[in-house]
Amino acid sequence: MVNAEIQIMEDDALALFSSRLKSNRLxxxxxxxxxxxxxxxxxxxxxxxxxxxxxxxxRPQSLTIIRQSADKHIxxxxxxxDFFLAAFAILxxxxxxxxxxxxxxxxxxxxxxxxPHFQVTSDEWLKFAQDAFxxxxxxxxxxxxxxxxxxxxxxxxxxxxxxxxxxxxxRLKDAAxxxxxxxxxxxxxxQRAPTRAFEVLTEFxxxxxxxxxxLCKYIKSKDLxxxxxxxxxxxxxxxxxQSGGPKI
Numbered sequence: 001m002v003n004a005e006i007q008i009m010e011d012d013a014l015a016l017f018s019s020r021l022k023s024n025r026l027x028x029x030x031x032x033x034x035x036x037x038x039x040x041x042x043x044x045x046x047x048x049x050x051x052x053x054x055x056x057x058x059r060p061q062s063l064t065i066i067r068q069s070a071d072k073h074i075x076x077x078x079x080x081x082d083f084f085l086a087a088f089a090i091l092x093x094x095x096x097x098x099x100x101x102x103x104x105x106x107x108x109x110x111x112x113x114x115x116p117h118f119q120v121t122s123d124e125w126l127k128f129a130q131d132a133f134x135x136x137x138x139x140x141x142x143x144x145x146x147x148x149x150x151x152x153x154x155x156x157x158x159x160x161x162x163x164x165x166x167x168x169x170x171r172l173k174d175a176a177x178x179x180x181x182x183x184x185x186x187x188x189x190x191q192r193a194p195t196r197a198f199e200v201l202t203e204f205x206x207x208x209x210x211x212x213x214x215l216c217k218y219i220k221s222k223d224l225x226x227x228x229x230x231x232x233x234x235x236x237x238x239x240x241x242q243s244g245g246p247k248i
Contacts, residue, residue, distance in 0.1 A: 010050055013037045014057065021061060026083035035090050051091055058087060059096065066103075074111050074118065078104060098137055101128060102144070109147070122151035126169060133172065138180035145173035 017037065020030045037054070041047035062084040069080040081104045088096040105120050105128060112119035125148035132141035148169050152162060 010037075010053065013040075014053070017054075018057070018061075021065065024065075026065075026080060031083070031086055031090065034087055038090065055091055055093055058084075058091070062087070062096075074107065074115065077107060081107070094135055095137075098132055098135065098140060102140060105144075105147075120147070120151070122148045122165070122169075125151065126172075129169070129172060129176070133176055136179075138176040141176040142173050142180060145169050145176065149173075 013033070014037075017030065017033055020033065034054070038047060038050060041050055066077070066080055066084065069077045081100050085097055085100040085104075088100065105124065108118040109120050125144050129141045129144035129148060132138075132144060149166060152166050
């Protein structure tokens with residue numbers, strides 16, 4: 001009887017959340033509803049079940065709404081991306097958060113020719129690359145490094161500070177590509193070994209080659225083997241929401 005009542009409550013809350021999305025109420029009150037739905041869970045098992053249910057609903061729904069926003073002004077599309085980024089942060093779906101952050105940066109870059117103030121800087125790409133690297137999304141980190149380097153390539157001067165920055169980004173990219181190749185055999189995020197990008201780069205130093213052996217020694221010596229993104233604690237709005245959420 002209790003389980004039936006819980007299911008009815010979940011269905012009612014999901015119906016209300018769905019109606020808000022369909023009404024294009026992509027605001028803080030809708031995010032608050034989503035947060036309350038999770039916090040109302042009586043135990044971890046129920047929270048896990050509800051989180052899975054919400055993700056199954058939100059992933060396809062978000063794609064539909066984002067596609068519909070593509071024909072509108074870029075600010076509307078970016079706001080839509082930012083809403084769903086915050087929603088997936090509440091649900092602790094790190095992979096979706098990174099996907100939306102990347103799409104937002106790409107969208108800004110694609111419109112920068114006509115809207116220069118939307119141009120993504122090399123620092124923004126580098127910050128995104130560091131975050132992706134730390135969370136074991138190595139191929140995404142490598143691509144972000146390429147985009148960061150391309151920002152420098154638009155300026156022809158070879159100032160020492162610029163060259164040092166490019167060298168640092170290249171070393172991060174090399175590390176990401178090396179780790180990405182190690183996980184191209186079908187391993188899941190929970191089997192990966194996230195590391196902090198700048199710790200790796202500091203350990204290597206400017207002249208030390210980035211090799212698989214060096215990376216493995218570093219990770220093992222620092223005891224950085226973790227369960228990974230796929231098994232992080234559910235409902236940790238903390239790291240993403242308390243800081244204002246991961247921004248596009």
